[in-house]
Amino acid sequence: MKDPYLTQILGLLAAGMTSTALAVSGYLHQPETFRFLGTQLTYQAAYRKIPLSLVGTGLCVSAWLLTQTxxxxxxxxxxxxxxxxxxxxxxxSIAHHAELEGYQQVAQLQAAERLYPQMAPYRPFN
Structure with a gap:
């Protein structure tokens, strides 16, 4: 039987691994320039690593939790x-035993009816 959540789990894992790989890759270490109030600021773009890494971890954990669920x-x-x-x-089993018990009672009654005429001379008088 195929698991209906398999595609979701694989999608979450693929997205999580991709974002984690991007966070680790050197692409995010390139410097960025930012102009603010006439001032040009240059800084490393490594700040993008943290949210992207958290997103990747979250997606992988979601896939794991879905698998556990x-x-x-x-x-x-x-x-x-x-x-x-x-x-x-x-x-x-109970129904079978009840059926057998019923058959036993019927058999006892039939035996009693069959043997009643033979036991007639031995019956006490009323």
Whole structure:
């Protein structure tokens, strides 16, 4: 059976790994210039590493949590299914024993009816 959440898990992992790879790559270490009030500021673009790294980590953790949730639901479903099959088996066993008990009572009544005329001479008088 194919897991319906497999594409979501793989998508989250791919996006997380991509953003983490971008955060680690040298691309984000290039200097950037910024003009503010006539002043030109040059700084390293490494500040972009932190949010991108956090996003990547968040996506990977989300994929892991989704996987764990699916595994827990699967366990719960299998346990419920096992309990249901066990209860059905017990109910069938009870029904079978009740049916056998009914057959035994019918057999006893038939035997008593069959043997009644033979036991008539030995019955006490009313």
């Amino acid at each position: 699916r595994r827990d639901y699967r366990r719960q479903y299998e346990e419920w299914e096992r309990q249901t099959l066990l209860k059905q088996g017990q109910l069938q």
